Every structure is written in C-alpha cells, then in structure tokens.
Amino acid sequence: MSQPLDQLLTRIRACRICVEAPLSTPLPHEPRPVVVGSRKARILIAGQAPGTRVHASGIPFDDRSGDRLRDWLQVDRPTFYDADRFAIAPMGFCFPGLDAKGxxxxxxxxxxxxxRDALMGLMPQIALVLVIGQYAQAWHLGRERSATLTETVRDWRRLFEREARPRVLPLPHPSWRNTGWLKKNPWFERDLLPVLREEIRSHLAS
Structure with a gap:
C-alpha cells in the first residue's frame, strides 16, 4: 500500500526543477529536498522551507525553530521524527537561499x-494539518485565510472547527525572530496552545 507514496518521496528527494527549469532565479546551491511522509502519520506539519541548518543536515526542523515547535507540541525529538506519527512537508522542499538582509x-x-497535490493525495489518513506561516496557510486554507498571518492565526478556532477534513490549525513560524510576535499576542499561548497540545496527545494515542 505504501509503494506509490515511497516512489513519490523518492522522486521528490531527487527533484531538480528549480535548477534545471526554474520559474525565476535558479536555486543558488545544489538542491537538497527535505520531506517526511508515511501512510500511518495522522499529523502533517506544513511549514515554509528548510533553513540553512536543515539544508546542511537534511533533517527537518533541526534548529532552534524546531526546538520551539516541539515545545509547542510537547513532544520529544524521537516522537517528532517518527514518520509513522508526523509527516513533515514544507511548501518548498529546498532551502531557497538568503535575501539581501540575511x-x-x-x-x-x-x-x-x-x-503537493500528489503528496497529499497519497496520505489520506492525515487528520490534522499544522499550517505554519503565510505560504502554507495560503495553500491549505485558500480564501478562508485572512489578510494577514496574525488575523489568520487569531481566527484559529473557526478554521479548526470547520467541517472540512483534515482539520487545520494555523500557527506562526516558530522562529526565534517571532519572539516579539508572541509577546504581542499572548492569546496564542493562552488559548491556542492548550487545544493544539490536546489534539497532538489525542492523535498520538490513537
């Protein structure tokens, strides 16, 4: 049953389209797609794209952002990196490079x-998608997202309680650059995180 998914993941990890047929400036380094998928994981983490440390290691969220995300989820590294528990598929599988400001x-x-459509189609068991950042929210929520990331995350309860499946929870990026955002929006830790953690516990237990 997992063969088509395994084949797709192999193709993704060998992808070079942003070097061989780029839509814009070619990728400034050799591609190293980072993705984790399985037919058993019930939780999908839909992030933005790998950073420099993840590009170097090939391990998703292998950085301080990952430490904060695991704290939000209240899971340890072995659980987080168990492909039968968490699928991890960013919107861009390769580190995109740095802008002029670093x-x-x-x-x-x-x-x-x-x-993305093919990957999602081969993981129909996904019950919860954590959409991290505006690009993941744009793809997974479409017109239901708000004008800004803050407004979208603030509207988390309505989005989470939709009849659509899988269920979706919007999150800010766990980057340490967003520490100021977290201080300005205490409702995130007060109201959203307890629900997120309960969902994670429930899906891991099942």
Missing part, C-alpha cells in the same frame, strides 16, 4: 505546484 527567501514557486 533572511530566508520565500519558498520556491516551482515546488508546491509540482508535488
């Missing part, structure tokens, strides 16, 4: 149109 560029435009 920040990460947006996810590559080629990636999601090429792979």
């Amino acid at each position: 920040g990460d560029l947006p996810p590559r435009k080629e990636c999601a149109p090429a792979w």
Whole structure:
C-alpha cells in the first residue's frame, strides 16, 4: 500500500526543477529536498522551507525553530521524527537561499505546484494539518485565510472547527525572530496552545 507514496518521496528527494527549469532565479546551491511522509502519520506539519541548518543536515526542523515547535507540541525529538506519527512537508522542499538582509527567501514557486497535490493525495489518513506561516496557510486554507498571518492565526478556532477534513490549525513560524510576535499576542499561548497540545496527545494515542 505504501509503494506509490515511497516512489513519490523518492522522486521528490531527487527533484531538480528549480535548477534545471526554474520559474525565476535558479536555486543558488545544489538542491537538497527535505520531506517526511508515511501512510500511518495522522499529523502533517506544513511549514515554509528548510533553513540553512536543515539544508546542511537534511533533517527537518533541526534548529532552534524546531526546538520551539516541539515545545509547542510537547513532544520529544524521537516522537517528532517518527514518520509513522508526523509527516513533515514544507511548501518548498529546498532551502531557497538568503535575501539581501540575511533572511530566508520565500519558498520556491516551482515546488508546491509540482508535488503537493500528489503528496497529499497519497496520505489520506492525515487528520490534522499544522499550517505554519503565510505560504502554507495560503495553500491549505485558500480564501478562508485572512489578510494577514496574525488575523489568520487569531481566527484559529473557526478554521479548526470547520467541517472540512483534515482539520487545520494555523500557527506562526516558530522562529526565534517571532519572539516579539508572541509577546504581542499572548492569546496564542493562552488559548491556542492548550487545544493544539490536546489534539497532538489525542492523535498520538490513537
């Protein structure tokens, strides 16, 4: 049953479209797609794109952002990296490079149109999608997202309680650059995180 998914993941990890047929400036380094999928995981983490440390290690969220995300979820590293528990599929599978200010560029435009529908179609068991950042929210929520990331995350309860499946929870990026955002929006830790943690416990237990 997992063979088509395994084949797709192999193709994704060998992808070079942003070098060989780029929609914009070619990727400034050799591609190293980072993705985790399985036919058993009930939780999908839909992030933005790998950063420099993840590009170097090939391990998703292998950085301080990952430490904060695991704290939000209240899971340890072995649980987080168990592919039968968590699928991890960013909107761009490769590190996109840095902008003029030293920040990460947006996810590559080629990636999601090429792979995302097929990947989601082969993981129908996913029950909860954590959409991290505006690019993941745009793809997974479409017109139901708000004008800004803050407004979208603030509207988390309505989005989470929709009849649509899988259920979706919007999150800010766990980057340490967002520490100021968290201080300005205490409702995130007070109201959203307890629900997120209960959902995680429930899906892991099942």
